[in-house]
Amino acid sequence: MxxxxxxxxxxxxxxxxxxxxxxxLLGDMGAEIIKIEEPARGDDSRAYPPFSKGISAYYANxxxxxxxxxxxLKDNKAREALYKLIKISDVIVENYKPGTMAKLGLSxxxxxxxxxxxxYASISGFGQFGPYKxxxxxxxxxxxxxxxxxxxxxxxxxxxxxxxxxxxxLGGLNCCxxxxxxxxxxxxxxxGERIDISLLxxxxxxxxxxxxxxxxxxxxxxxxxxxxxxxxxYDSFPAKNGWVVIAIGNDTxxxxxxxxxxxxxxxxxxxFALNRGRVQASRELKELLSEWTASLEINDIVSLLxxxxxxxxxxxxxxxxxxxxHIAGAREMILNVEHPIEGTMKITGCxxxxxEAGDRFYAKAPLLGEHSAxxxxxxxxxxxxGVKYFVFG
Numbered sequence: 001m002x003x004x005x006x007x008x009x010x011x012x013x014x015x016x017x018x019x020x021x022x023x024x025l026l027g028d029m030g031a032e033i034i035k036i037e038e039p040a041r042g043d044d045s046r047a048y049p050p051f052s053k054g055i056s057a058y059y060a061n062x063x064x065x066x067x068x069x070x071x072x073l074k075d076n077k078a079r080e081a082l083y084k085l086i087k088i089s090d091v092i093v094e095n096y097k098p099g100t101m102a103k104l105g106l107s108x109x110x111x112x113x114x115x116x117x118x119x120y121a122s123i124s125g126f127g128q129f130g131p132y133k134x135x136x137x138x139x140x141x142x143x144x145x146x147x148x149x150x151x152x153x154x155x156x157x158x159x160x161x162x163x164x165x166x167x168x169x170l171g172g173l174n175c176c177x178x179x180x181x182x183x184x185x186x187x188x189x190x191x192g193e194r195i196d197i198s199l200l201x202x203x204x205x206x207x208x209x210x211x212x213x214x215x216x217x218x219x220x221x222x223x224x225x226x227x228x229x230x231x232x233x234y235d236s237f238p239a240k241n242g243w244v245v246i247a248i249g250n251d252t253x254x255x256x257x258x259x260x261x262x263x264x265x266x267x268x269x270x271x272f273a274l275n276r277g278r279v280q281a282s283r284e285l286k287e288l289l290s291e292w293t294a295s296l297e298i299n300d301i302v303s304l305l306x307x308x309x310x311x312x313x314x315x316x317x318x319x320x321x322x323x324x325x326h327i328a329g330a331r332e333m334i335l336n337v338e339h340p341i342e343g344t345m346k347i348t349g350c351x352x353x354x355x356e357a358g359d360r361f362y363a364k365a366p367l368l369g370e371h372s373a374x375x376x377x378x379x380x381x382x383x384x385x386g387v388k389y390f391v392f393g
Contacts, residue, residue: 003030019095021172027065070369127198142167146203
């Protein structure tokens, strides 16, 4: 069966991470993605490490299932080619600084006149309006200003950025959701839509309960390490050969857990009997439980607790993730695809699965301008001999 977005054409004027992550998801679900890149240079991330046979693996992972059309958007005839594409496309995604698209002759008003059904999605650091809209926006800035860094780390460490660029990923993910909603609405109304995604907005939204702590209690949340604010034990613990997490989500599990580790004294303690008391005494309880976990290997802890339906897991490093039989094996979240030049390379798989849409498909990431002639001639009926002019004009 066709994939869910088969027949949807997306013009991708994005670069680096947030925008390409959004269009990667759309492409994974079957949309035709035409990536518009600057001639000679292309997406900035083409120069980002790590490299595989001279190709950026960073770029290749985020830009699978896409076609590359190299156009100099400062050139009038190149913009003419893009205008023709806009008329036959469903979605345009861009992540330039607000105002840049208008300077290129590609404002929402211009694009909407060309195609009233177009879904026009913009991703920026601070959104298309507001006092901060003209500030440069990056992942670390969204993490800093949203409060994420203020609650990441330990009480005695400085505010800390998350290990992955979560602000960019959240921006791309929310943009994808917005596009899907707009496409659904267009099916009912026949009208296009303007979507405005701010990395800062997305990061603030992801703060969820931490914002409510302040609004409800007027208490500013701080850094608590791996401990969860409202439940304990819900934390990381040392093992002989690494670390594990244990997640005791309620008092029933706590009772079972104390039995499994043969600590009836903990269960009998009034201080630890209920979750509220365990949260208040979390530091003391962590020391007690760490004595037990530190005496065992990771696999012994995980096997014992899971055998008794107590949530527990190893803290994997990336090597363990790539080798995991569930993640990389059964779920195919790490898999081999065709390398853009030769052989194969590993990418992360799409986390969205459908029961009726057939097998997932991953076409290799494109070389810069690889599909320029194909798109200009076959879609736009522009002669091949004029391709170089449109690409490099």
